[in-house]
Amino acid sequence: MRRVNIKIAIFATLFLVGACADEATQTPSDLDRAAAYLRSAETRRELLAKSLVNPENGYSKRRLENYTETRWGALPVWNPRVRPVRTTDLGAGVPSPDDSWTTLEIDDRLEDGALRELGARAFKDYPNQVEPALISALSDADGPARFGLWTEGDRVGGLVWVELPDGVQPAFTCSSCHSATTDNGLVYGAPNHRFNYGALLDDHRGVPTSAGRWGPGRVDVTPDDIENPTVMADLRAVRFQHRLNRAATIRNDLMALVLRLETAIITATGEGVRPPRQMVVGLSWYLWSLGESLPLPGNGTGRDVFNRACAACHAFPGLGGPPVPLETVGTDPTVGESPWRTTGAYQTPSLRGVARRGRLMAGGDVDSLEACLDDAREAPGHRYGTRLSEVERAALLEFLHALE
Amino acid sequence: MQHNVIVFSLLLGAMSLTACGGEAVGSDPDQGREDASTPVDGAAGQGNEGGTTPIPAVHRSVASPCDTVRATLDPMAPAGDPSVSCTTHEECTDGINGRCGGNAHDGWYCTYDECFEDAECGEFVCACEGGFRADNNICLSQGNCRVDADCGDNGYCSPTLGSCGDYFGAVGYFCHTPQDECTDDADCEAPSYCAYNTIAGKWMCSSDQCVG
Numbered sequence: 001m002r003r004v005n006i007k008i009a010i011f012a013t014l015f016l017v018g019a020c021a022d023e024a025t026q027t028p029s030d031l032d033r034a035a036a037y038l039r040s041a042e043t044r045r046e047l048l049a050k051s052l053v054n055p056e057n058g059y060s061k062r063r064l065e066n067y068t069e070t071r072w073g074a075l076p077v078w079n080p081r082v083r084p085v086r087t088t089d090l091g092a093g094v095p096s097p098d099d100s101w102t103t104l105e106i107d108d109r110l111e112d113g114a115l116r117e118l119g120a121r122a123f124k125d126y127p128n129q130v131e132p133a134l135i136s137a138l139s140d141a142d143g144p145a146r147f148g149l150w151t152e153g154d155r156v157g158g159l160v161w162v163e164l165p166d167g168v169q170p171a172f173t174c175s176s177c178h179s180a181t182t183d184n185g186l187v188y189g190a191p192n193h194r195f196n197y198g199a200l201l202d203d204h205r206g207v208p209t210s211a212g213r214w215g216p217g218r219v220d221v222t223p224d225d226i227e228n229p230t231v232m233a234d235l236r237a238v239r240f241q242h243r244l245n246r247a248a249t250i251r252n253d254l255m256a257l258v259l260r261l262e263t264a265i266i267t268a269t270g271e272g273v274r275p276p277r278q279m280v281v282g283l284s285w286y287l288w289s290l291g292e293s294l295p296l297p298g299n300g301t302g303r304d305v306f307n308r309a310c311a312a313c314h315a316f317p318g319l320g321g322p323p324v325p326l327e328t329v330g331t332d333p334t335v336g337e338s339p340w341r342t343t344g345a346y347q348t349p350s351l352r353g354v355a356r357r358g359r360l361m362a363g364g365d366v367d368s369l370e371a372c373l374d375d376a377r378e379a380p381g382h383r384y385g386t387r388l389s390e391v392e393r394a395a396l397l398e399f400l401h402a403l404e
Numbered sequence: 405m406q407h408n409v410i411v412f413s414l415l416l417g418a419m420s421l422t423a424c425g426g427e428a429v430g431s432d433p434d435q436g437r438e439d440a441s442t443p444v445d446g447a448a449g450q451g452n453e454g455g456t457t458p459i460p461a462v463h464r465s466v467a468s469p470c471d472t473v474r475a476t477l478d479p480m481a482p483a484g485d486p487s488v489s490c491t492t493h494e495e496c497t498d499g500i501n502g503r504c505g506g507n508a509h510d511g512w513y514c515t516y517d518e519c520f521e522d523a524e525c526g527e528f529v530c531a532c533e534g535g536f537r538a539d540n541n542i543c544l545s546q547g548n549c550r551v552d553a554d555c556g557d558n559g560y561c562s563p564t565l566g567s568c569g570d571y572f573g574a575v576g577y578f579c580h581t582p583q584d585e586c587t588d589d590a591d592c593e594a595p596s597y598c599a600y601n602t603i604a605g606k607w608m609c610s611s612d613q614c615v616g
Contacts, residue, residue, distance in 0.1 A: 078603060130603060132546055165605025166548045207536045209510045267611050272604030
């Protein structure tokens, strides 16, 4: 009965806000689709295949070859005991597990509230990538700041200690790279463009490598032998994206995001385990809900300028749009040309929340909205909005800075 | 980017040959092991903890100290390149056996020998000439064994690439067990390779991706 009521509530909400591709919210049919995903291997496979834009790139091939019941589907479900990394751990060495360490409690109800709550906990506490190099950032009190990891209360960088067969290791959660500190506290889902993962890797092994040149906010996630670090994403805007990945690799919708996250965790754990599927549904549900908090400024001069200079691609209300061919946008094509993810185009990112992003463009070549609109900037491409009058430019910047 | 797995597998093998004991390959007659070229299958393997463990192509039968001599090849560092932090070995004075070296991908920088034997590396292995794209000795940072004997009777202790792929080559030595799903890279379909999965607690065919 409760589930029915939730469905009605969601449907009513959907009706009130108006359904459109740019501002999709979870729907009753999404709950049904989530149930089918959980129940049916055939459905999972269909959803995956449907979401992949270019079946020939490495990303798609890896998944199409392995996302079967006998391969990745046969992996053990991983839900290890963890505990958050706390400020008191800094410089204190690796802790030993005790009774306070817990697995993620999986609520198996397919209801809006339960899924959001499960997803929020998974976002903050589920280890999606074990990273021994994090020890370097936890070796002293200044370590987290040295590498741009956030601290909030007693939590450090959204990191967790994980109990593994051979001991305890530190690990990232989603919130490590996808939460940012502000004067008003932590903003979940916003990119942590201060986090310098490459510097952490170099520091841990004591050698300067190409990873050290990524700089803050970027990471090279593709096994393609090409130097193509990409910008950490603003997950708050994920519901507004037409495609996922900078290279527009995935047709986006809620269930595509579920498949995206499930397979990302599988590959990030060395294809040795898989996450609980209910948790992945919850995580996607939660991320989808984050878009509700992103403001959309009202009418004014800035919005008028935006309509003329930007909205052809970054259309209201999601401020995103269909992908754009690499040669059309003209920015550095390196990320988009990765044989691992290429579709020949870049996603048109939603600008909802853009004011909280420290690096812009797929490769992070532009570090501010001001620079983006500066016709004299060195970074190539995306000249849209660079030839405005000073008054128009100021108004547009005011509008964009309100997109927090 | 995530460097070429094949290249690193070769480097891994080369490194293991010299990792505190060039006896790493299982052809040491004194150890009574089969030759490294022995095909890897269940029948060829020796028993281990009651199961059958094939003999890995690369494993560490004994730990021997690294030699104290380090090569002095011309660093061939290009002048004026911003990624060049040294051009001669003489500039590398902050540690033992400092050498300037590098490549166009990572730049040129000084490296030093961090260790000469395992005892200098806590519970982990001192990898002779195991530096990242360099020939310095380094302390590895992971592992559950240092030599085959740590893995039980007829056990094998082998080097593995780390998490998030192969950014830094081998990161530690781990025991093979009957639960392993692979023994060598040849057991895995390229581009996957055989690595110890610290999460699953066994050797498995792995990809080389970070989350993202």
